[in-house]
Amino acid sequence: MAASSRGGNAASALLRRGQSSICASCRSAQFRPYSANAEAAATAEAHHLKPTEAQPHPPFTASRRAEYRIKSGIILTRAPLLTRNLTPFENAFFFYQKRLNERLVLPFRHTLFYKKDTAADLDWRIKFEERGRIAAKDIGRYYAQGRNAWNDELLVGSTLSDEERIREILLKDAENRVTEDGEEADPDEIVPVERPMDRITEADKTNDVRRLDRKLDRTLYLLVQGSDGKWQFPSEDVPTDEHLHETATRVLESAAGVNMNTWIVGRVPVAHLVTQPEFNEDTSLKQKGEKVFFLKGRIMAGQADLNGNKLGLQDFNWLTKEELKEKLSEDYFHSVRNMMADR
Amino acid sequence: MTALREVPRAGRQLLGSISHLKSCQASLRRCASTEAAASRPTIPDIEQESGLTAPIVTREDVQIVAPRKRASQRTHELPHERYRYHPPKYYRGPLHPVQPPPPSDPVARNFTPGPFNLPRLKHTFHSSVASDIMTLTYQHTPPGTPDTPERIRLREWDDSSPYMKNRPKRGPRGNDVLFPLEKDITWRNIPEIKAIHLAMYLPKAKKNRDHIIVGKSVLQTITGVRPEVTTTKASVAQWGIVKGDRSGVKVSLRGNQAYEFMDKVIHLVFPKIKDWKGISGTTGDSTGNISWGFDATTMQYFPEVEANYSLYPSKMISGCRFTLETTAKSDRHARLLCMSLGIPFYGKLVD
Structure with missing residues (x-):
């Protein structure tokens, strides 16, 4: 619709506001008004225009x-x-894929992420040793390059792939294990991290x-x-x-x-x-x-x-x-x- | 012949009334269908519960006393079945009887592990963004409206010569590239994130090779994918570049990795940029790919770089170009996707 005609429509809408009985979107759409006679005749037989089985979409009339x-x-x-929440199957599948990935990727280079002899480096080393010298945090005791690397499938009833368990591990991992003096913190000195709110x-x-x-x-x-x-x-x-x-x-x-x-x-x-x-x-x-x-x-x-x-x-x-x-x-x-x- | 074929049927109709071998009355008939309708089947047609929600085998079903101990004591791999499938070494085309398995199959030679999780942004996309995009872009066509024929963009031959018969149509005049047509969005083609491409241009690497190493390590740290080194395509004497020089690094992320990275950029990097207005409204290659740039200071806002910023020689960290590849066919739709994921645009929007 051209701009000029839009303006014209708006103006005419204002003029005929008193007697207008057409809704705004119908007015702007192409609409063929029925003559007064036809409308009166159609009102008389309005009930014939109900949708029936033979004619599910009766013709649109003003009446x-x-x-x-x-x-x-x-x-x-x-x-x-x-x-x-992920389904148990999804959890198990993602866990299995993580172990398969561990067999194929290059070893984790912690020197790229931790500068030597810093607190962060010491912190990582402590946790790394605790995990049994495995870089990945959430795959359990699985040595991807070891003798038993083939034994990568979860056993029935194993809770290793549980979301809740992985969340606990990550929260534990986020704790700072190094004191301000740059030494390993005692268990009573470790400050637990703030837990995420409950679902x-x-x-x-x-x-x-x-x-x-x-x-x-x-x-x-x-x-x-x-x-x-x-x-x-x-x-x-x-x-x-x-x-x-x-x-x-x-x-x-x-x-x-x-x-x-x-x-x-x-x-x-x-x-x-x-x-x-x-x-x-x-x-x-x-x-x-x-x-x-x-x-x-x-x-x-x-x-x-x-x-x-x-x-x-x-x-x-x-x-x-x-x-x-x-x-x-x-x-x-x-x-x-x-x-x-x-x- | 047809008349002869009709004879037995006509005869049957004539003799049917006097034949004693009549079928029984309609009221007395016992139909299998009516009986089936009367007695409801006890087993539902469709399984109500998804098999994925619960594990099929539980610990109680397993007879072994200590399976974990037994598995840990096993020193050798379990014996294989007699036949072990080895995928073919070479792909010999789609018509060859021996086809390689898909890369998601662990026996495939090009097996790539994954996915490892369901990205957060994907959850959001499927639960709210996708339906909102569909509602926003809905175009109502009243029933019975004739289809508008697709605009023909290829030029036809005028058949002035017999050699023009069956020739393929010519491309558009002036430009031989046909850009994709923007289709109305339906449930089948809601724009999605397809890939993310990051590229660094490091002209200083000509003097000092370390720039390449730093650029590679920055990109690898923030994306988790090993970058490639790019070379200069053409020599330009004024800029002092020579064709074939190693002068940049690039990396592409696809699928879930792209979603994870986009999530990181939207929720961790963009909010940290000082006086950031958003993405320029004029960006885009008019086929649904949005690009912008990160400068050197922005790169340190990536959490992986931020954690150990002191590890990098700060003067060598360079900015990078960022291209978001979407499945949208026009910038308009790609921008709609970006906005619904939380990326603001500023200035005039150009399609």
Whole structure:
């Protein structure tokens, strides 16, 4: 679209704002308006245009729009903060590859990394001797150039390849073993290094589903409970003068407050949910259908706050994919599950 | 002939009504399919649990009393099976019946061990970055939109001469290189890190060979891969360089090594650079490879160099060129990948 025509569209949109009933994205797209007569005729037989088995995609008419309410929602996610736990097979495989590598690489030259007769050099020598003169820290007592080098496979039940064991070894290795005088430190002088924080947090132990620091290696999704007690993603009607992503931003703000640092990923919806309209016996509209388009958001900091929200929400939860499946109805989950990552 | 072939069928239709060998009524029929549907199979079609999560053999299953002791007491290698496969010494082409095993197979002559871990950056990429890139670059085409034909970039022959028949098409005018076309990103072609190339140019190595040794040791320390020495390609009298001089070192990292190194650069090196604005927005070779440079002071921010900086002659440490090779086909997509991994760009973005 040329720049001039874009300006023209904006101007005409302002002029016809009062009577406009077309949404913003339809207005800018190529759209053939139906004549008033045709529209009236189509409204009369609106129920014929429902999707049937013979015709799953009925023609788009102006009247069909009246049967549905367009809504925009947001799926706010917290990306995983930790790497996942490796499977026992992966651990064993990586361990085996390390031993194979040890058989093929050139010997480790510690002079390249430690200057002679320095504290670091002495420190390394102490640990090297303790490991049985093996340079690698995590392959156990395995002499790659020795007589038994062929015996490189792990035995059943061996814990040598455990992640937990390797973590302990590395923590032990990080301790400084040399005193300030440049001598080997006594066991009571060794200061243990600070341990990394636990993968399982306080929120995991108490199963506090409102906290963001739970399930650190999984993606969490913000789920809210409406006034009718139903769990859902926050969503609201799209006014005719707004785009989907603008509504999604507004919905998030009105539902969960402004105390969050969020990022809406792109402007396109990642999932949609259609509820079919209901008709009376005399083919008049009983209840409008709904088309909800979900955008994807990421939360970087902050926390959801439902106090004084405008959507009448009661409660919120941060849930993983499996927990969502239990909270949401089957149709609802089925329509959004494909946007969810495995982890 | 066709009429004759139809005769038996017509006869069957005529006689069918009076034949006593009729098939039984539909209501009384017992079909195997209906019975199968009625009784649910007890065994599920797809295995629910992954076999990788739990070890298949446990200690309880093994009858030996002390396996570790028994293994340690064994003085000789276990006897092999009678036939030991030796991969062919030479690769004789894709059509030869004897093919060498892949380099991941321990019996292969070119066996390279690995992988040794699953890089942290790869975890991030697969869990959040990949899906975000797909969402960001999604282009909606309404159903029923006809496909736009691909732009023909090769020039056709105009058939003015009979010799032009079946000739391969000519390349574009002016430049004989066809740059790759940028495809829309789908789940099949999300840009990923392919390789990282580091190169140092050391012109002072002509006077003092030690520059090569220091450059090699710096690159080997930070990457863990043995670098190659490069030579000058052409003589230039004004610069005092002669063709064939050993004047630099380079190293390439691929796969997991590239991911690990990129992680180190993004999270340990970039944050330490003083007054760093980011990567220039004009970088890139328009086929999805982003390049930048590290100066000599930046090299000491690599943790391996930082740990024993005093070991190196500080005046001999030189900067290096850094090329990030991605699977993206355009700079735009490569930059999107870099930004989502945490590399900022500054200035005007040029594609």
